[in-house]
Amino acid sequence: MTALLEVSGVSKSFDGFKAINNLSFSIGEAELRAVIGPNGAGKTTFMDIVTGKTRPDEGEVRWGEKSQSLLKMSEARIAQAGIGRKFQRPTVFEDQTVTENLIMALKAPRGPFAVMRWKPTRDTDERVSDLARQVGLADQLDRRAGELSHGQKQWLEIGMLLAQEPRLLLVDEPAAGMTLAEREQTTALLRRLAETHAVVVVEHDMEFVRRLNCKVTVLHQGSVLAEGSLDHVSANPDVIKVYLGR
């Protein structure tokens, strides 16, 4: 199985502080992966580097069958290439309706003039209502996103992520602020997605990670400390030392 995303030897420092230190990571198509680590382990910076928000000082980030480098590409190009990101705090466009949010995310040509000419068709309408149904917002389509509850915004954002039809999903703490029932729903969704997509879940909550039941990468001080099943890594003495603080 070839890797969809391959990060090798990446380092990044902010004013002397090494946020990422010689980090290597790879994920194949249709794989679910959890990334855990204590605060300041470099989880967010890692996602920033993959999505093009932050340029690493050194190292390589390669993508897809052609192994093209992501380092020269803008955030928008990377997103178009098929990397979707869900933020920790729900970030939806609060001034706009659920429909508008979803339409914006729908996979379609992204250039300004193409967007000007874009018109809703029966297909897109169906796709939007289908997505809304999947994330439980079918009856909220005309409401402004700003009026939704915190959980609903989380779901809307997941819906937007799905609408993009990415090949790799980077999901930052999806369960934060969710009820137990919602967590279970999220777990199911992520596992289902991982059947066809590559999914990287950055998570704090061990319980949630256990439920995902997938390979785990432990980050510490900007590099990979351990990798394997959750049971395997939680047996690792290093991990116990840094992550559990004992």
Add this chain to the structure above:
Amino acid sequence: MFIRKDPSILVFLAILALFTIGATLMSEAYGSGALPTSMIKVLGKTLCLALAALAMDLVWGYAGILSLGHMAFFALGGYMIGMWLMYARTGEIVSATLSRAAIPPTPAELQDGIASQIFGVVGSSDLPLAWTFAGSLPIQLILIVAVPGLLALVFGWLAFRSRVNGVYLSILTQAMTLALALYLFQNDSGFRGNNGLSGLQNIPGLTDVPQADISIWFLWASAGALALAYVLAAWLVSGKFGSVIRAIRDDESRVRFLGYSVEGYKLTIFTLTAMLCAIAGALYYPQAGIINPAELAPIASIYLAVWVAIGGRGRLYGAVIGAVVVSLLSSWFTGGRAPDLSLGFYTIDWVDWWQVLLGLSFVLVTLFAPRGLSSLIDLAARLRHPSRRGRDLGPDVGALREREAKA
């Protein structure tokens, strides 16, 4: 159809049509003459300013780019049409003079005559390179949008590419308009220095038509341009494009992660609005009669933002209302027509105090009524802003504030 989604477009167009018909019926040329020609010109100019404000609202109210340089594009449009007006009009006069000689003039003689007529005031008699096409109306009409459009494209590309935004961008646009003004102020830049272009109210070929008629024609043209631009703007903001630029206003990095090239969108809207401003300027200055580099002073562009803010940004009619109300009030107060206000111990002469009033009311609007005059319309339409416990609609500096949002 987008008009069905937003009935305010039809209301706006109806009011504009009524206004135009009303003005025509009260004009000296086609009606009772209740409105003197100078007043018709003021109204026509106000419509052009409203068009510029509309463009400003698109770029600031919708895309969140506080450009303090859009009046530069307005003035550039004026310069482009002014070049043709002045060249062709001077050409008429010069050829009339030369044709009195025994031998008909050669084209070169004609051009020399025009050049020394136009540029005599700055001590030159050569036609500058920039005036190469001044004799051709079609080319100059294209240049009205092409030159400001190109400037906006180049400037915007440079600025957006390096991710200059927020206050930095505002300052940079202000610098751009200042640089352009200083350039035009130079005598040898080929635009008559601080004399500017004058006599623009005389339309070549229409020497025999009285100004009363011409002023009403320009009013029609301005109203037509405003109506078209309003429909265009409404179409733009109602669709997915509008959705994207509003998203950029509220949270541009999120838009990037959706795969949209934020820079491309900003550049598109910046350039498009620059062209709209240029068209407004091209209609404005023939009614004003004169254009000089002072029109590009940075303060003019800030006023444009003030109009939009007072009218209520992020809604198209808000910009138009702001521009019309503030500019008409300004000319009423500064024209000395407003009655003095006696306080007993001091008499307020509005010519002196209008600026103070404007400045302070502007501060008050920003602080207490972010939706500006549009809040009156919202009140009438029973629209209320959603309660967001004081949070803005997005993390970016251009994002709408809670009280600016529509329910």
Add this chain to the structure above:
Amino acid sequence: MRAFLLTILLLIAQPLWAQDLGAVLDANRDQIAKPSRQTIGPVITEIAAAGEGADRVLAAWADRRLGLAGDRFVIVEGDSATDAVTGESVTGDVDGLRPNSGVRGLIAAALVQFQLTDPDPVRRRAALTAIARQSDESHLAALREAPAESDPILAARRDRLERLLTIQYDTDTDARLAAIDSFDGDAGTDLQAVLNPLLATTRFAGPELPADANVARALTPDSENLPRAEAYRLLVDAGLAEPRPTDADIKAALTANIAGDAVGGVPVADLGDPDRRDDAYTALAEAGTVPTAATADEVDSALEANAFADLFTEPSSEITDAARASLRGMQTREGIMQALDLSLDALSLASIYFLAAIGLAITFGVMRVINMAHGEFIMMGAYTGYVTQTMIADRTLSLIVALPLAFAITFGAGVLLYQLVIRHLVKRPLETLLATFGVSIALQQLAKNIFGTQARPLTAPAWLEGSITFADGVSISTIRVAIFVLALLFLGLFLFLMNRTRLGLQVRAVTQNPGMAASMGINPDRIAMMTFGLGSGIAGIAGVAIGLFAKVTSELGSDYIVQSFMTVVVGGVGNIWGTLAGAALIGGLQKGIEVLNPSNTLAAQTYMILFIIIFIQFRPRGIMPQRGRMAEA
């Protein structure tokens, strides 16, 4: 002239030949009474050589105080008159002589030799000054022959003058070269005035260059230095080519020869076409009505056949080379001086921008807020200075009072603005920008209403007037030095405040991480208010400083505000050094561009702004950006 010189030499060398003054005057009575510039020379020479009393006569003659009483020459002194030769008093009618200015010039030149030997040093100095102002070749000999000068200053001046005159008038090339060399390192204007005429050129056009010509440069027709039309005109003037009528000539000729409705067979209506005009003219020329014109081919071959050059009027190439080298050296030294002068100018401009921008940078750094009313705070400071001066007559004292007063007033205004407006617009920098713009136009108009539109004087104390001169051409006005010192003072004060006080620590904490600072018990609102007040207060002081050399008007602030913005944008908001670097860059750049195009300060500003727009491309966050993870987010 050379003969004349010899005569003088001979006469001075052998005073024994001198004739008695009376005899000389009598012999030349008619000439003296009705002098002509062409013929009077020898007579003046003769008088000058006549010994005792000659200088008095010449001086009187030059002053139009010489007259004829009967056949005696008399010198008129007020109401009385004395005999020119004997000195006895004369009564009766005096017929005053009125030599014209040409003649008086010759007399004055002859007088110089007497003045040079005059016992009174004042007169000797006057003589040297006269020669320096207007010299001719006779003075060279006079200078050389005059007895040794006792006054060392005058001796040096005389020596310099002698060498200058040698360059101009000596016949010996080596002597002239030596004189030029002796001025090595000198950049005096008198030397330049002597050297420049040596390099005067005339334009030559002819089949061949003269063999002995001292060629300044060869010219090719139709080049930048010699346009085609100009080259041909030279040939026509030299009689080497037929004139070619100008378009205006042709038009005039055609107008004069209209026959019916055609000229030379070409209908008048067609003459709007330049080709048809040529046809008509050719037809007229063939008919002999107008002179034939040189054809384009003839012009070409004429230009081909002749050589063009600029020739030095000075025949010796050695002299011109030496003069050129000397002048070039002077230019280099002058350039260095100018550069020095300019750096001083740039430094003072940078200090002004620094003072104007520092307050803006502080508020922008801490609050991310652009205060558009900052310029009006500068204006308030300047008006405070003006008002203080109307109340306290002593300028030094009023300045000492005005500086803290301006700080206090603008500090108060800043705090008020913060409390009333800015704190309600937290995290809304664009709204703050516009709201403070509203404040700015209101304040500006308010100032207009109170102080009127005309400029108000804010006069510097006497000890700040004048300028400090470092070297020839390098000087700086004292007031600008004072502003530089003030800027340094504020830099020091600022560094102290930021790095050594509790307030500074808190400000830095809020700048770097407001949330964290708040959780540490710092009240960000209070800190923001203090910094805003501080920034505004500095603007007030900057206003007093700017008011001292600029006009105090209600628009004073807006003249500086855009440059202040630029300074902040270019410098970055990270720290004070960024502001300093920004101010130095903008001040230096503006002056630098002004040098390239000194007549056009508008262009300088245009290019400077363009430069900044380009600069932002490479350093979008300024020279010294705020760093760290927070800043990148």
